[in-house]
Amino acid sequence: AQSVTQPDIHITVSEGASLELRCNYSYGATPYLFWYVQSPGQGLQLLLKYFSGDTLVQGIKGFEAEFKRSQSSFNLRKPSVHWSDAAEYFCAVGAHNTNAGKSTFGDGTTLTVKP
Amino acid sequence: DAMVIQNPRYQVTQFGKPVTLSCSQTLNHNVMYWYQQKSSQAPKLLFHYYDKDFNNEADTPDNFQSRRPNTSFCFLDIRSPGLGDAAMYLCATSREAGGDIRYFGAGTRLSVL
Numbered sequence: 368a369q370s371v372t373q374p375d376i377h378i379t380v381s382e383g384a385s386l387e388l389r390c391n392y393s394y395g396a397t398p399y400l401f402w403y404v405q406s407p408g409q410g411l412q413l414l415l416k417y418f419s420g421d422t423l424v425q426g427i428k429g430f431e432a433e434f435k436r437s438q439s440s441f442n443l444r445k446p447s448v449h450w451s452d453a454a455e456y457f458c459a460v461g462a463h464n465t466n467a468g469k470s471t472f473g474d475g476t477t478l479t480v481k482p
Numbered sequence: 483d484a485m486v487i488q489n490p491r492y493q494v495t496q497f498g499k500p501v502t503l504s505c506s507q508t509l510n511h512n513v514m515y516w517y518q519q520k521s522s523q524a525p526k527l528l529f530h531y532y533d534k535d536f537n538n539e540a541d542t543p544d545n546f547q548s549r550r551p552n553t554s555f556c557f558l559d560i561r562s563p564g565l566g567d568a569a570m571y572l573c574a575t576s577r578e579a580g581g582d583i584r585y586f587g588a589g590t591r592l593s594v595l
Contacts, residue, residue, distance in 0.1 A: 379525065401583070410486070410572050410586030411525070457524060461582070472524040 369394045369460050373473035380448050381481045388443040388476050390432075390458030399461035400441040401470065403434055406454045414456075416439065428452070453480045485509050487588035495563050496595050503590045504556040506571030507514060514556040516548060517572040519589070525572055532579050560592075564581050568594045588594050 370393045380386050392398060399418055403411040415426025422434040432443045441458060455477050462471035487506045495501040505514065513532050517525035529538045531550040545567070547559040560567055570589045575580040 399582075403584075403586075408589070408591070410488075410574075410588045412586070415567070415584055455522075459584075468590060472526045475522070477522070 368429060369398065369462065369471045371458050371460050371471050371473035373456075373458055373476050375476045376414055376474070377477045377479070379446045379479040379481060382450050383447050386445045386448045386452070388456050388458075388478070388479070390441045390443065390473060391439050392441060392458070392460045393439065394460055394462075397436075399470075400432075401459040401461065402426065402430070402441075402443050403459060403472075404428075405453050405457065405475075410438075411457060414443070448478075450480045450482065453478055486573055486575055486585050486587035488571075488590050490590060491588065492591050492593075494593045494595060495560075497564065501560050501563055501592070503571050503573075503592070504558075505556045505558070505587055506554050507556075507575045507585075508554070508583060509575055509577075510553060511575035511585070513576045513582070514550060515576075515584065516546075516556070516558045516576040517574065518567075519570040527559045528558070530579070549551050561570055563592070563594045565594050568592055 372391045374389050401416045402414040405411045414430050415424050416428050417424050417434045425431050455475045457475045458473040459470045483506050489504045515530040516528045519525045530544045545561050550556045572589045573587040574584040576584050
């Protein structure tokens, strides 16, 4: 069964500092991987995805993530955080089998940005 | 323009009084999902429709039902809401199931008094 672990429940960074949010997954083959962001009281918005090909993927809002098969990781990074990046971030893994029906979400990491 | 629209954004109901949440989409996607999300937790999938084919998660209580009368609309019915059902309910769509990208609505915050 597929699973996702986000080891950090809460991270605080200063505005302008770099950011890395960790995500580890368990899946039997090459997974589809996603990062979503959720602002308070809102739905989830896709930041970026990995399906295949280049293991470094670029997303919206200046985010990027790197797929590392050997480490079963898909960490999210941003070189300089803005106050508006404060939100909840969810990593998700999906199956290639289109009948599988669901993606599995991690429990999320809450990002706080200090002025 | 919003592509997945949930109404209402906030819903207050009484303990045991049936309530219906609405979701519509303009993406013409095959799949529509309902998730329950409690504070500081990951979204929990309740069920999904692939076209007209209903797929219930094994641990979704019988109290939760869903209807999809056409491609664009999907409803979540809670037959007898309990205090534990107070949560954010998220609707999402995808072109295909499995690993496809989910497009989420803004959610409906349900309160049970």
